[in-house]
Amino acid sequence: AQSVSQHNHHVILSEAASLELGCNYSYGGTVNLFWYVQYPGQHLQLLLKYFSGDPLVKGIKGFEAEFIKSKFSFNLRKPSVQWSDTAEYFCAGLRDYKLSFGAGTTVTVRA
């Protein structure tokens, strides 16, 4: 069974709009979660990660994510997107020392 799921397959929005991408995990025990991003023609790279401590995690390029244990969620947010944020975003969870990825969300930002 898929242990990490992403709600949206494709999100289209305009520059300066706010972005929120959903991610849910479905396993117990120690929870370690990641968001990766893949810009067009580029490699996957880490945006941010949560291991413990403050549930609000700040990442690169103005992104943040909030771990909400009661909702089994780790949603990614950015208050104001730019055209350069057009990319595919992947949520991943660490389970049994292995990364399990969601199916990804394609984000298209229109200028």
Place this chain on the structure above:
Amino acid sequence: ETGVTQTPRHLVMGMTNKKSLKCEQHLGHNAMYWYKQSAKKPLELMFVYNFKEQTENNSVPSRFSPECPNSSHLFLHLHTLQPEDSALYLCASSQEHRGMDEQFFGPGTRLTVL
């Protein structure tokens, strides 16, 4: 540029061919990974190597054969593949294999099986 390179970037092969994918990392990491990325499906972990030893084989068919001669190089040998094996194959590396560290990904090899 992440410090992880993959060659070739594109590969087209017939079902009876034998080919190999190559991955090299210049980061001094001890763990290396092969993933398969198919359209509209989650990234699938295939193999994990730690200090050249295979620590994970995620029920991958034997037509995929990994090789890790040293901590910097990882190969994926392909033979008698099926059209459904067409996908983007990603290599990644991390400092250690327990997943706590960030994984650095290569650009991938786009494989098409005819």
